[in-house]
Amino acid sequence: xxxxxxxxxxxxxxxxxxxxxxxxxxxxxxxxxxxxxxxxxxxxxxxxxxxxxxxxxxxxxxxxxxxxxxxxxxxxxxxxxxxxxxxxxxxxxxxxxxxxxxxxxxxxxxxxxxxxxxxxxxxxxxxxxxxxxxxxxxxxxxxxxxxxxxxxxxxxxxxx
Ligand SMILES: CC1(C)Nc2nc(N)[nH]c(=O)c2N=C1O
Numbered sequence: 027x028x029x030x031x032x033x034x035x036x037x038x039x040x041x042x043x044x045x046x047x048x049x050x051x052x053x054x055x056x057x058x059x060x061x062x063x064x065x066x067x068x069x070x071x072x073x074x075x076x077x078x079x080x081x082x083x084x085x086x087x088x089x090x091x092x093x094x095x096x097x098x099x100x101x102x103x104x105x106x107x108x109x110x111x112x113x114x115x116x117x118x119x120x121x122x123x124x125x126x127x128x129x130x131x132x133x134x135x136x137x138x139x140x141x142x143x144x145x146x147x148x149x150x151x152x153x154x155x156x157x158x159x160x161x162x163x164x165x166x167x168x169x170x171x172x173x174x175x176x177x178x179x180x181x182x183x184x185x186x
Pocket of ligand 1: 034035036069070071072073080082114115116121149
């Protein structure tokens with residue numbers, strides 16, 4: 027079983043309810059075990075500012091699914107929550123990104139793991155450090171040190 031970390035984000039509809047339902051769906055997903063979720067965080071949009079603030083969280087699970095099969099599970103959950111990706115960096119009902127898959131470094135048509143934005147996004151690093159404070163990234167950097175240095179940009183914890 028590999029530990030996998032997923033980044034959840036939503037800023038349309040009822041983002042808090044959406045994230046709760048997405049975590050419940052991940053917990054029920056075949057092939058994903060011992061799912062743990064960070065607190066929920068409110069964050070300012072990265073990218074175009076003419077969109078609502080986001081609600082973000084990070085989930086850890088354990089899986090024997092190959093990365094592409096895990097992606098299929100994640101994309102099914104996104105679509106079940108009306109995942110409509112209009113413009114590239116626009117508002118969305120639900121985004122689930124695979125941030126980490128064990129120590130693996132994967133670059134295919136469908137998958138880039140570790141997620142490219144991982145080390146630059148407070149709305150990923152802070153919830154990730156909350157649930158995995160001793161984790162080192164495949165790059166060798168420690169999540170804790172990255173989280174201590176990243177500007178918070180107004181990020182606030184909104185729910186345990
Ligand atoms: C549009 C872009 C880059 N901005 C975001 N900004 C925030 N704060 N949270 C996100 O989850 C998020 N997701 C995105 O995809």
